[in-house]
Structure formats: structure tokens, C-alpha cells
Amino acid sequence: MKHEIIEMIEKYQKIIIHRHVRPDPDALGSQGGLAYLLKEHYPKKEVYVVGDEEPSLQYIIEMDELQDDIFEDALIVICDTANVERISDERYSKGDKIIKIDHHPNEDPYGDIIWVDTNASSVSEMIYELFETWNDLKGMEMTEKAARCLFAGIVGDTGRFRYPNTTERTFQYASELVKQPFSLVDIYEPMERISLNDARLQGYILNNFEQYENGVGAIKLSQSILQEYKVTPSDASRLVNTFANIEGIKAWVFFVEEPDQLIRVRxxxxxxIINGLAQRFNGGGHPLAAGASVFSWEQADEVLAGLHEICREG
Structure with a gap:
């Protein structure tokens, strides 16, 4: 599969790299890491990164602004995106061919070439693996900018190497990436920084979340609460692990209301295992980290009831 990806990339003059909406460090890290590798190794190719900007993550990479006609005859690479509904920038459909690189369960097998590895800690880890194959075939060299992006992506999706998806391979690749002269401080400091408003919302969450006897934790953040604390739904969603380390918590859910009354479920x-529950409510994801969408607080209660059932059984 990796050989097929390399062969297809070499055929195209224009390569546009996408990822999912509301990006996290892995989405941007894999997208940027691949882009920087291609720009360095194929300087005559046109390589672009597109998608909605996330101001708090612009320290990883910033997006290109493209006219519609640039997508014509382009190869589209989509990183870290399980289904087409979550692809950021719908103009991906204007491209010639699509490569999907992902580590979520392959429930929506879109694309002309599909490389899915659910055992990978992150798509950034997969891009490093692709680089190794590329290096064996073509003598590709790692660059400082690419290494910085990939390391940020791995760190983000492994929870600073604390989550169960962290493997020996993860540490091996990370150790190779830090040989490049980028600053670890410049990655960790902005990744852990929160605004004063976010910190105050954290206090609200800790004071108001519900903890149940079966190990479930839950918080509902309505639009009125977000407005009171002057935070966006994206800001609130990043606080999903605020009470994760409270003794007795086995699984938890964050409900975050959007302005259009859509309620994001984290x-x-x-x-x-909670991704099956997410699939029942317009979502999906990993066994231990998933997302969904509901359209009323009554539906949110149905999700919570499902989580209770899972924790009673598990």
C-alpha cells in the first residue's frame, strides 16, 4: 500500500492535502509533515495544505488559500479523516484521484487508494512509516519542519505518550524525530497553554460535572454557559479530559452545544469500548475516544443512558 501511495504521488504535479474539520494536532501534524516532506523531496511539484484554520494550533502549520481551479487534475491526500462528512474543504471532490490515510476504523472506505492502520497511534506515526519506506526506495531525508509537525501530531494523539495507543513503535519514531533541531518547548508550551476564560470554564466543569456510581462522568455545556465564560465550542471541547483523572471515573462524556442547536458529543x-455508541448517534471514532452529534438534550440523555449501560457491562 505504501508503495502504491508513493507511485501515485510521483505521477502528479499538483498535490493537495486535506484533513478533518475542527483539526487536532494529529490532523495538522500529519498533513503538515507530509507536505513538508514532499516540498523538500519534490521541489518542482505544487504541494498545498487546506482546511479550516484553528487559531490555537497555527503554531503547527497554517493553511493555504486556493482558487477552485487549482483542484482540477490534482491528487488529493486526506489525512486522519474517517468519513467524507468530516473532510475539511469540500473541494476535495474536484480533484482527480484521492488517497485516504487514516487510523480510525474504515467504516467509510472512500478514495482510490486506502491505507488504514487502526493499530497506529496516530496518522503522524503512519506518515513517518511512509517516510521510512520512501527513504529506502528513494533516499528521502527527514526535515526539521516535517519532524516538528509529525512529533506534534504523535504527542497530541497519544496524550503525551500516556494513552494505550502508545507502542514501542511510537517511541521509536519519536526518538528519530527529535534528532531534528526543532524546539520541544515550542511544541509543548502552546499545546498546554489555555486562556483565562478556558481556565475559568475548567473550574465550572470541575464544580458541576456529574459522577455516577457505575464509573460514568458527564457534563452538559449549553450555549448560555459558553457565552457566560466567553469560550467557543471548540475551546470547550478541548477541555474534554478535565475530570478524567477523578478517582472512580471509567468513561465520560462532554456535551457541547453549538450555536445552531447541534450538540457535539465527546x-x-x-x-x-465506546465507539459503537458514537456510531448510533451520527459519529464514530476509536474504541476509547470517539465523537458524535445529537440535536436535542433529550437525545443527549439517550447517549448518557447508553454510556451507563456500557459501563455497567464493562
Whole structure:
């Protein structure tokens, strides 16, 4: 599969790299890491990164602004995106061919070439693996900018190497990446920085989340609460692990209301499998980290009831 990806990339003059909406460090890290590798190794190719900007993550990479006609005859590479509904920038459909590189369960097998590895800690880890194959075939060299992006992506999706998806391979690749002269401080400091408003919302969450006897934790953040604390839904969603380390918590859910009354559901777990529950509510994801969408607080209660059932069984 990696050989097929390399062969296809070499055929195209224009390569546009996408990822999912509301990006996290892995989405941007894999997208940027691949882009920087291609720009360095194929300087005559046109390589672009597109998608919605996330101001708090612009320290990883910033997006290109493209006219519609640039997508014509381009190769589209989509990183870290399980289904087409979550692809940021719908103009991907204007491209000639699509490569999907992802580590979520392959429930929506879109694309002309599909490389999915659910055992990878992150798509950034997969891009490093692709680089190794490329290096064996073509003598590709790692660059400082690419290494910085990939390391940020791995760090983000492994929770600073604390999540169960962290493997020996993860540490091996990270150790190779830090040989490049980028600053670890310049990655960790902005990744851990929060605004004063976010910090105050954290206090609200800790004072108001519900903890149940079966190990479930939950918080509902309505638009009125977000407005009171002057935070966006994206800001609030990043606080999903605020009460993760409270004794007795096995799985937890964050409900974050958007301005259009859509309610984002952020599910996390230490052991019980929760992505099946997410799939029942317009979502999906990893066994221990998933997301969904509901359209009323009554539906949110249905999600919570499902989480209770999972924790009772597990």
C-alpha cells in the first residue's frame, strides 16, 4: 500500500492535502509533515495544505488559500479523516484521484487508494512509516519542519505518550524525530497553554460535572454557559479530559452545544469500548475516544443512558 501511495504521488504535479474539520494536532501534524516532506523531496511539484484554520494550533502549520481551479487534475491526500462528512474543504471532490490515510476504523472506505492502520497511534506515526519506506526506495531525508509537525501530531494523539495507543513503535519514531533541531518547548508550551476564560470554564466543569456510581462522568455545556465564560465550542471541547483523572471515573462524556442547536458529543474511556455508541448517534471514532452529534438534550440523555449501560457491562 505504501508503495502504491508513493507511485501515485510521483505521477502528479499538483498535490493537495486535506484533513478533518475542527483539526487536532494529529490532523495538522500529519498533513503538515507530509507536505513538508514532499516540498523538500519534490521541489518542482505544487504541494498545498487546506482546511479550516484553528487559531490555537497555527503554531503547527497554517493553511493555504486556493482558487477552485487549482483542484482540477490534482491528487488529493486526506489525512486522519474517517468519513467524507468530516473532510475539511469540500473541494476535495474536484480533484482527480484521492488517497485516504487514516487510523480510525474504515467504516467509510472512500478514495482510490486506502491505507488504514487502526493499530497506529496516530496518522503522524503512519506518515513517518511512509517516510521510512520512501527513504529506502528513494533516499528521502527527514526535515526539521516535517519532524516538528509529525512529533506534534504523535504527542497530541497519544496524550503525551500516556494513552494505550502508545507502542514501542511510537517511541521509536519519536526518538528519530527529535534528532531534528526543532524546539520541544515550542511544541509543548502552546499545546498546554489555555486562556483565562478556558481556565475559568475548567473550574465550572470541575464544580458541576456529574459522577455516577457505575464509573460514568458527564457534563452538559449549553450555549448560555459558553457565552457566560466567553469560550467557543471548540475551546470547550478541548477541555474534554478535565475530570478524567477523578478517582472512580471509567468513561465520560462532554456535551457541547453549538450555536445552531447541534450538540457535539465527546466520548472518552479508560477501558469500556465506546465507539459503537458514537456510531448510533451520527459519529464514530476509536474504541476509547470517539465523537458524535445529537440535536436535542433529550437525545443527549439517550447517549448518557447508553454510556451507563456500557459501563455497567464493562
Amino acid at each position: 466520548l472518552r474511556s479508560k477501558k469500556p
